[in-house]
Amino acid sequence: MLKIQIFMRHDLDPELVDLLEKIDTYGNMEICGPMVILEEYDPDAIPADIRKIAREIERIQSVYERVGWPWVAREVLEGNAVIIDGKLHYRRRRENILRKEVEEKAGRLTDKQFKLALDAATQEVIKIAAQCAIALKRCGV
Numbered sequence: 001m002l003k004i005q006i007f008m009r010h011d012l013d014p015e016l017v018d019l020l021e022k023i024d025t026y027g028n029m030e031i032c033g034p035m036v037i038l039e040e041y042d043p044d045a046i047p048a049d050i051r052k053i054a055r056e057i058e059r060i061q062s063v064y065e066r067v068g069w070p071w072v073a074r075e076v077l078e079g080n081a082v083i084i085d086g087k088l089h090y091r092r093r094r095e096n097i098l099r100k101e102v103e104e105k106a107g108r109l110t111d112k113q114f115k116l117a118l119d120a121a122t123q124e125v126i127k128i129a130a131q132c133a134i135a136l137k138r139c140g141v
Contacts, residue, residue: 006038006046010057015070019077023056025049 010020010031017031026049027040036053040046064073072088075081081090099114109117 001041004040004043004046006040006050008036008038008050008053008057009034010036012057012060013064013070013073016060016064016073016077019060019074020053020056023052025052029053 010017011034012020020029020031020036023029025038026042026045027038029039029049030037036057038046038049038053040049060073060077063076064070066083067073067076067088072081075088075090076083079091081088083089098118099109102114102117103109106117
């Protein structure tokens with residue numbers, strides 16, 4: 001079987017290069033200094049993988065250019081912070097705290113189990129809130 005190697009230059013800050021390793025490609029991908037080496041056995045998969053890599057490089061570079069520092073860019077790219085009106089705002093970690101508390105009582109949960117539990121709990125909260133609203137209306141509040 002024929003192996004095709006594609007070399008792509010990324011020009012990312014060295015502190016952000018490891019973010020490229022999270023890209024899910026059909027072929028094997030390796031980061032070597034300023035190059036991304038893509039090894040493909042299926043020629044039909046090459047364009048899709050190149051687009052994925054290029055989009056991720058553009059996304060990382062765009063955030064880095066907006067914030068100016070690699071460690072700040074990492075916070076934004078990893079979802080720990082957002083930029084609003086040119087200012088960095090850290091997100092609260094309520095879901096992690098909530099998950100920890102739920103898992104203390106229910107045991108370890110997969111992401112899917114946790115999401116389903118939160119969805120079910122949200123529906124119950126809506127139902128209880130609606131019943132409280134009806135009761136308050138009856139009391140003239």
